[in-house]
Amino acid sequence: MLDPSLLYHVEADKAASVQGDRPALIHLFDGYIDAGAVSHHLARYLLRTCEHEVLVTFDHDQLHDYRSRRPQMVFDTNHWADLIDFELVIHRLLDSQGKPFLLLHGPEPDSQWNRAAAAVFQVAERFEVSQLLTGSGVPMAVPHTRPTLVTAHATDINLVSGNPMWIDRVQLPGAFSHLLEYRAGERNVLAQGFVAHVPHYLAQSTFPQAAAAVLGRIATAAGLDLPMDLLHEESQENLATIAAETAEDAEFPAMLAALEEQYERLAAAGGSSVPSAEEIGAAVEQFLAEQDPPPDFPRQ
DSSP, X not given: OOOGGGGEEEOHHHHTTTTTSOOOEEEEEESSOOGGGHHHHHHHHHHHHSOEEEEEEEOGGGTOOTTTSOOEEEEETXXXXXXXXXXXXXXXEXXXXXXXXXXXXXXXXXXXXXXXXXXXXXXXXXXXXXXXXXXXXXXXXXXXXXXOOEEEEESSGGGOOOOSSOOOOOOOOOOHHHHHHHHHHHTTOXXXXXXXXXXXXXXXXXXXXXXXXXXXXXXXXXXXXOOOHHHHHHHHHXXXXXXXXXXXXXXXXXXXXXXXXXXXXXXXXXXXXOOOHHHHHHHHHHHHHHOOOOTXXXXX
């Protein structure tokens, strides 16, 4: 393996501001299963609502396949006027009480996963990261009119309880965030993840209710006081938008009622519904086949 330290640059003048704090590291990547744009939305929400500064910059040129995901460029009349390139960075952020934490975000690496993971753990060791955290969304047969269900996973299974659905053992295409959690387990580093159940009919849209549910779990796990008010406002606005857009759909009320009834049965049974491996795999494959980037994510 090539030297992982050659993949990133640490801002030396900012490094001292993190030493001794044992911050949590939240990692949120674009490019894989992200129903409701949960990861995408959370990364931008945290940067919008928390004081932040760049701490580490990765040489993403070594990790990115530009023919697979092309950057946006602006042509103005007779010249190329702008380039919206990709960045993979770690920001140092402060929560509402001034407690620091780290946010690794940007496109999921297209290559050199093991080397990139080793680089992340070098950074984590340097700044004495206390734990790794992530969040995402998956499409599920749930209604938008009920509280968002969240499935948790962790390198320490004693921290995982109360999942709304019991899943036995399935094999799925992996993501870089999954690899980080797996490698963290090998290193005896605590890592946790929270997956929101996003209504399948809204999987291609931004669904702030799911982002809020995941952010709340991340905040609790990391002991952070994260701003939630704006996200809750977005959720209420989104509910109104959904109501307006489905008002004239004659078939939608019946489908929604069926999903609500199924949700209530699951709640009454204490989350004992068991989707089969084939059902989970088919849902993931269908979502990947239909997936479009979020509106502000560079397209090919």
